[in-house]
Amino acid sequence: MLFFQKRTEGALPPAPTSDLEQLKARIASQELPFHAREAAKRELERLEKTDQSVAEYGVGLAYLDFLLGLPWVVATPDRLNLAEAEAVLARRHQGLGQIKDRVLEYLASRALRNVADFHVLVVDDEDIARANLEHVLRKEGYRVRGAANGLEALEEVRRWEFDLIVTDLKMDKMDGLELLAAARQVSPATRVMLVTGFATVDTAVAAMRQGAVYYLAKPVNLDELRSTVARLAGEKAAPTAFRSPVLCFSGPPGTGKTSVGQAIAEALGRKFHRISLAGLRDEAELRGHRRTYVGALPGRVLQSISRLGVRNPVFMLDEIDKIGKDFRGDPAAVFLEMLDPEQNGQFVDNYLEVPFDLSQVLFIATANDVRELSGPLLDRLEVVPFAGYSAGEKVGIAASHLLPRQLREHGLTHPYPVVTPQAIRAVVDGYTREAGVRNLDRELGRICRKLAKLRLEGTTPPGGQAVPAGGADATVVDEALIPALLGPKRFIREAAGSTPRVGVATGLVYADYGGEIIFVEAIRMKGTGQLLLTGSLGEVLRESAQTALSLVRSRAGELGLDPDLFATQDVHVHIPAGSIPKEGSSAGLTLALALISLFTDKALRPDVAMTGEITLTGYVLPVGGIREKVLAAARAGARQVILPEGNRTDALALAGTDGPELETLFVRTVFEALPLALVGD
Structure with missing residues (x-):
């Protein structure tokens, strides 16, 4: 909790003339956290003893000017009108329903937490006494509920969060002290006021020791009750600082990640600032330099907050996956503290050397590929995927x-x-x-x-x-x-324009920049049963190809093939664009159908695209990136898409986004996909 010191009322002092007097006046007049005020006073005392001709004097002046220029308590009030915020998001961006819903959920949570009503629970086993207290407190504008005994009151506390409980001491089933102890366990923030007609010093001391905030004797002095509840309502602790979420917009370039961040700032009514992190290599750029170095500066985060003049802006950390790392440190490690809601309330910049609260800053990171981020950093981010557009x-x-x-x-x-x-x-x-x-x-x-x-x-x-x-x-x-x-078209719809070919299957993969289609080509020749794989394939893809070939060989009888055929022929599988490394676990179904087509001499339909990993027994397993892959199939002119049955839910969410000409089919095994993909079957 921050403690602030306010200047005292009185006559205005004479206008300060020197730099030190001006700084002293700023320290006295500004509302600063206790630790910041003490640091400023210490630095000012040191400067008063320092010769103005030495370099340290100018460094100290610059430090104090920066410390006093930070917005320690200045914040932009959030715009908590959901309808207005939704209109801003709709005006700035089309689609992006998931992202807009996430922002509106955040606003709804802030709006609920900012409700200023003071809730009171009145507990008394005498109906008349309870009704009188409820009536008096309702007239004062409080939200009041009643309970006839301690057990009933405890049930109310479990259902509602009350700011104050006004309870009688002597009651059946559960007295006031027992209710006080039980209520503090259920709702530690709730205050309790005891009212009794048997007031003694011992019971008052016992009540105060257990956590009661006040003790009233019957008959109740209504003026004393009003003033006490009013004081407690005025002292009502502000709700725990709302920890802003740390969102990470992940997706291909050009999908609107940065501009959505600007729209969020506009919807919240906050100031917006973007920091490009691409190529950042020096940790001191973020955390600042220590003042022992010549030309020391604060980190870019606190510099930006100082320029914006508020402590709760929207910060866009652009291209967080492009941060470099060398002998000067690991800049990404700074974000482990800066983006952690449990730690950033006491963020310490090397230059400032005083904790600054970053918990009210709404950090939004962008990344093309979150796999480039370290595990601890990724754990602090709430990843919001941006898929491609249809x-x-x-x-x-x-x-x-x-x-x-x-x-x-x-x-x-x-x-x-x-x-x-x-x-x-x-x-x-x-x-x-x-x-x-x-x-x-x-x-x-x-x-x-x-x-x-x-x-x-x-x-x-x-x-x-x-x-x-x-x-x-x-x-x-x-x-x-x-x-x-x-000029002439630069792209053609590959799948729609191709002719059926034996051993050539159309697959769908997810790359760093969205979904893409690939053509898996397979040929056979006389040999000794070897499997050749080309096209810069990764280890996982090579294993998928080996699994697909073993599956075909093990089911040779079902496919009408001679089992001895495989021992006298080599198989060559190639994925074009060999200069581009390829890796992933979603090409198993494509490889299996290409090999089945090759050995059965039946052509595959080029306008049927497919994705899915397979097991050695022929089951098709669900994969990720379904939206991106389906969009890639639509761009390539495919008419049908074969997906694993486990991805049915993902595909149904895309219904209607890619036109009625794109039909989605679901399979559980490789052999269910055969009649859908082979020509004439």
């Missing part, structure tokens, strides 16, 4: 947010060009291949630059048309006009 979501984001901004930035406002949703969809499908919308934003910018040039030249795009809008002609950009503005 094509429909990208079209909506572009129409509502990206395109209007690009048109304004390029001066295309008198009138606005008309860009059809079909044109935006053509850009999404043919010119971008990403989980986020950053490249989509760039392509829309290219279109706007082309249109700006044509407008200045007074010409229309090749094949374009104009329609009247606001008294002027507005260019209409439709799907047919996109190639004239952006």
